[in-house]
Amino acid sequence: MKKLISILVAFAMMAALAVTSAFAADPPTGTADTAKLVKALDLDDGVVANDSLVFNFTFTNEADATDVIATSIPYTDMTNNIGTKAISAIFANYTFPAAGEYIFDVAETAATHATWDADNESVTEDTATYKVHLYVKNTATGLAIDKVTVEDAQGNKVDPTDVDPTDGTKGFSFTNVYTKELVDDDNTDNSGLIDVTKTVSGDYGDKTFEFSFELNYTLPDNDPNAVVKYKVLEDGTGEATATERTATGGKIAVTLKHGDKLIITQAPQGLKWDTEELWTTAATTGLQNADKYTTTANGANGRTTAQDTLSTTKGAAAYVNTLENADITPTGILVNNLPYIALALVAIGGLVAYVVVRRRNADEA
Numbered sequence: 079m080k081k082l083i084s085i086l087v088a089f090a091m092m093a094a095l096a097v098t099s100a101f102a103a104d105p106p107t108g109t110a111d112t113a114k115l116v117k118a119l120d121l122d123d124g125v126v127a128n129d130s131l132v133f134n135f136t137f138t139n140e141a142d143a144t145d146v147i148a149t150s151i152p153y154t155d156m157t158n159n160i161g162t163k164a165i166s167a168i169f170a171n172y173t174f175p176a177a178g179e180y181i182f183d184v185a186e187t188a189a190t191h192a193t194w195d196a197d198n199e200s201v202t203e204d205t206a207t208y209k210v211h212l213y214v215k216n217t218a219t220g221l222a223i224d225k226v227t228v229e230d231a232q233g234n235k236v237d238p239t240d241v242d243p244t245d246g247t248k249g250f251s252f253t254n255v256y257t258k259e260l261v262d263d264d265n266t267d268n269s270g271l272i273d274v275t276k277t278v279s280g281d282y283g284d285k286t287f288e289f290s291f292e293l294n295y296t297l298p299d300n301d302p303n304a305v306v307k308y309k310v311l312e313d314g315t316g317e318a319t320a321t322e323r324t325a326t327g328g329k330i331a332v333t334l335k336h337g338d339k340l341i342i343t344q345a346p347q348g349l350k351w352d353t354e355e356l357w358t359t360a361a362t363t364g365l366q367n368a369d370k371y372t373t374t375a376n377g378a379n380g381r382t383t384a385q386d387t388l389s390t391t392k393g394a395a396a397y398v399n400t401l402e403n404a405d406i407t408p409t410g411i412l413v414n415n416l417p418y419i420a421l422a423l424v425a426i427g428g429l430v431a432y433v434v435v436r437r438r439n440a441d442e443a
Contacts, residue, residue, distance in 0.1 A: 105227075105235040110166035113210075113226035113238035115184070116251035117151040119159040119201075122298035122348035124387035127256045128199060129153055130192040133161075135252070137168065137182040137210065147172060147182070162241050165210070165226050174214045174221045184208040186252045198259040204252035207231045210238075257301040258347040260388065265318040268311055270341025272393035274353055275314070276334035280401040285336035287365050289399065290356040293330040293340065298348035306330075307344040313337045334397075342393075349388040353395040355381040372400045 108114075117133045131153040139145035149168045151161040174180065185207050213225040228238040228250045240249030262270045274293060278285045297304050306325040310332050311317055322343055332340050355373060362368040373381050375397050383395045 105237040106239050108165070108226040108228075108238040110169070110223040110226060111164050113165045113228070114162040114241055114250065115149070115151070115165070115168065116241055116243055116249055117156065117161045117163075118243045118251055118253040119153065119156065120253055120255045120300060121159055122257075122300050124348040124350075124389035125256065125258060125298065125300075126347065126390055127153055127159070128191055128194060128258075130194070131201065131256075132190045133252070133254065134187045134189065135184060136187055137184050140181040140183060140209075160242065160244075165212070165223065165238075169212070169223065177214050177216050177221060180212040180214060182210045182212065184210055184250075189254070198261060200257050202255045204254055206252060208236070208250060210250075255300050257298070257304075259301075259304060260345055260347055262341070262343045268315055268317045268339070268341075269392070270309070270317075270343050271345055271388060272342040272351065272395070274334070274340040274395045275397065276336060276338050277396070277398045278336040278400075279398060281403050282367065282406050283336075283371075283399060283401040284365055288333035288335050289397075290361040291332050291334055291340065291353060291397075292356065293332075293342075293351060293353045293395075295325070295328055295330070295345070295349055295351040297328075298346055298350075301346045301348065304346035304349075305344060306342065306346075306349070308332075308340060308342050310334070311339045311341060314339045317341065342388075345388055347388060347390075350385055351388065351393065352385045353383045353397075355397055357381055367401060367406065370401055370406070374398045374400075 115135065119127055119131075121127060132150050133153070134148065134150045137147040137149065147168060149163060151163055153161070155161050186204050188203060189201055208231070209229050211227045211229075212223050213227075214221050215224040226238055227235060229235050236249055237247060238250045240247050240251075243249055243251040243253060260271050272293070274291060276289060276291075278287075293308075295306060297306075307322050308325055308330055309317060309320040309322050311320050314337050330340070334340060353375070355375070357368075357373070365371075372379070375381060375383050376395060381397075386393055
């Protein structure tokens with residue numbers, strides 16, 4: 079009996095789920111004006127897309143594979159990296175032969191671009207496909223699209239009126255990812271995409287000491303395999319002949335003395351970075367009066383810079399270490415003269431002892 083009850087309960091639960099699914103809210107049906115093809119471009123913070131991009135699509139009639147409508151959405155028509163095109167605009171010049179249902183397969187084709195750096199720019203294609211069902215009816219002025227429904231490649235209906243795919247519902251949309259690599263090809267100006275400079279000032283500042291630095295970076299989410307390269311220019315010169323190194327692990331560690339410069343020669347747009355001058359006991363071993371230096375980074379007191387994003391302008395971090403006269407208290411004693419001073423003190427001590435002994439002997443006599 080108990081087993082029978084368990085089976086009945088399980089069956090009832092399955093039936094309830096089936097009924098719930100059957101009566102689940104159906105995605106909205108659009109009209110020719112509210113149903114829209116949506117194009118979204120996924121950009122990391124700081125990444126600026128090539129504005130000559132044009133995204134292309136084909137609508138192919140399932141009943142006649144030769145009946146193809148080509149349409150496009152230029153990036154310049156997109157707002158906040160989202161562009162739309164209504165079904166009414168896509169089929170504005172299309173002639174339907176009769177009232178009824180028409181099904182079109184929709185796919186994205188390769189984007190085009192008037193200006194493009196194939197070595198350093200890339201944009202993906204969305205391989206999603208959709209079926210657009212157009213319900214055409216007779217009107218007083220002729221045939222017109224009455225209703226529009228859209229289903230994805232799995233046969234699930236989607237909301238053709240949802241024009242914001244970032245809300246997670248996707249709708250009738252295609253999403254592409256754009257990335258851009260920045261390369262400093264100019265080997266004559268001794269500067270890079272990011273410049274980190276070192277200056278030592280003050281009469282007592284040590285301009286020969288190698289100060290330790292770290293440049294910390296985070297690659298963009300959409301470009302996790304991007305390459306970061308850098309050079310160290312002694313006295314700030316010689317970019318063309320300096321050795322270019324490849325960074326790894328999210329950190330570049332270098333030493334810079336007065337006048338030296340660290341430059342980033344290759345990095346992805348959208349790279350997040352900051353710098354720090356290390357001031358530990360190990361890092362300052364051999365630096366006289368290390369505790370008396372003052373340090374500024376980009377003009378502000380401190381030894382670190384705020385995180386920045388590499389975008390359309392070059393980055394810079396300028397470090398200045400200062401040790402002035404007022405920070406040094408002369409002792410008046412030269413270490414090189416200590417042996418002679420010691421001999422003089424011994425001689426004076428001996429003379430005093432001799433005088434004291436003579437005086438004592440004279441008093442006893």
